[in-house]
Amino acid sequence: MEYTNENVLDALGHVLxxxxxxxxxxxxxxxxxxxxxxNISFKLVLPTNNNPFKNSIQNACIxxxxxxxxxxxxxxxxxxxxxxxxxxxxKKVLPNVKNIVAVASGKGGVGKSTVASNLxxxxxxxxxxxxxxxxxxxxxxxxxMFAVENEKPVLQDVDGKNQIVPVEKYGVKMLSIGFFANQSxxxxxxxxxxxxxxxxxxxDGYWGDLDYLLIDLxxxxxxxxxxxxxxxxxxxxxxxxTPQDVALADAIKGISMFKGExxxxxxxxxxxxxxxxxxxxxxxxxxxxxxxxxCKKLAQKLNVPLLGQIPIVQSIREGGDIGKPxxxxxxxxxxxxxxxxxxxAKEIAFRNANLAPTKKVEITNTDGCSAAKx
Numbered sequence: 001m002e003y004t005n006e007n008v009l010d011a012l013g014h015v016l017x018x019x020x021x022x023x024x025x026x027x028x029x030x031x032x033x034x035x036x037x038x039n040i041s042f043k044l045v046l047p048t049n050n051n052p053f054k055n056s057i058q059n060a061c062i063x064x065x066x067x068x069x070x071x072x073x074x075x076x077x078x079x080x081x082x083x084x085x086x087x088x089x090x091k092k093v094l095p096n097v098k099n100i101v102a103v104a105s106g107k108g109g110v111g112k113s114t115v116a117s118n119l120x121x122x123x124x125x126x127x128x129x130x131x132x133x134x135x136x137x138x139x140x141x142x143x144x145m146f147a148v149e150n151e152k153p154v155l156q157d158v159d160g161k162n163q164i165v166p167v168e169k170y171g172v173k174m175l176s177i178g179f180f181a182n183q184s185x186x187x188x189x190x191x192x193x194x195x196x197x198x199x200x201x202x203x204d205g206y207w208g209d210l211d212y213l214l215i216d217l218x219x220x221x222x223x224x225x226x227x228x229x230x231x232x233x234x235x236x237x238x239x240x241x242t243p244q245d246v247a248l249a250d251a252i253k254g255i256s257m258f259k260g261e262x263x264x265x266x267x268x269x270x271x272x273x274x275x276x277x278x279x280x281x282x283x284x285x286x287x288x289x290x291x292x293x294x295c296k297k298l299a300q301k302l303n304v305p306l307l308g309q310i311p312i313v314q315s316i317r318e319g320g321d322i323g324k325p326x327x328x329x330x331x332x333x334x335x336x337x338x339x340x341x342x343x344x345a346k347e348i349a350f351r352n353a354n355l356a357p358t359k360k361v362e363i364t365n366t367d368g369c370s371a372a373k374x
Contacts, residue, residue, distance in 0.1 A: 106250025147323020
């Protein structure tokens with residue numbers, strides 16, 4: 001029997017990516033198919049360097065080729081990884097950043113910055129190049145969570161322009177208005193001052209090559225959110241919420257803002273923080289203080305992925321206070337954050353394979369509404 005590339009792709013089209021309904025071929029995860037007699041080889045391109053499913057996917061690929069083409073075929077699978085690009089940067093703002101991810105919440109107090117910090121660290125641990133912008137202008141907490149409150153970013157001349165060199169720790173490059181303000185001072189700024197500060201962190205940061213740039217937004221929906229999508233094309237947004245009804249009601253508003261016709265930024269999924277309480281001395285026990293599976297049910301209702309459920313444990317709070325994110329630890333909590341980062345990376349890969357790259361939102365009228373150019 002003579003094999004063809006089409007035969008191979010048809011066979012691999014039967015292999016679904018774990019925990020999804022999408023196959024490897026439609027997700028652009030198969031590349032460089034080569035056929036020499038009965039020898040079939042191809043590259044399996046995964047969205048993360050240390051993908052936990054790589055061995056099972058590899059075996060499923062081999063089984064598919066043997067089942068649908070020829071059981072006597074010799075199949076060689078080369079596993080590699082590649083982070084795709086989900087944005088078109090026509091204005092050349094952050095041209096070397098592959099994906100910009102907004103981390104948002106409908107209300108305050110749901111642990112959004114804690115999630116953003118641990119997500120950034122987890123992505124960096126996977127081998128990705130990661131940046132983090134603290135856009136919560138009125139309550140910058142990222143410097144505290146990385147124990148770099150006393151750091152002062154320096155300026156560097158880049159092609160005749162002074163740019164701000166981000167502070168780097170745990171493999172994450174970061175900028176925050178907190179680096180430029182007195183820690184004990186309240187920032188009493190009108191909207192234009194706050195949005196100008198965000199634009200400076202984006203435009204004047206010397207970010208270099210990044211796979212992911214996370215933007216930790218203020219709670220709610222505000223000028224900061226609109227400024228972000230007008231300044232740079234955003235690959236997608238993740239929404240952080242707790243399971244109780246009052247938080248979920250606000251989370252719906254956040255999702256509606258990003259998915260709305262005039263903003264049109266893909267929502268990568270929901271993150272349920274404080275999903276349950278687990279005492280350190282009773283690690284198998286779960287107490288649903290804020291209700292059970294609120295975000296899971298909302299995700300199903302709105303047809304968006306549930307990216308992860310993060311419990312309330314004392315070590316997460318302690319890690320934030322001392323500047324050592326829980327994602328660094330080999331604990332159930334650390335594993336939960338690393339699993340979250342795998343799911344976020346997977347959803348970005350899915351988004352980039354199935355949707356057109358995001359463009360920057362352009363103002364079309366003066367009432368605060370905007371529409372994206374196509």
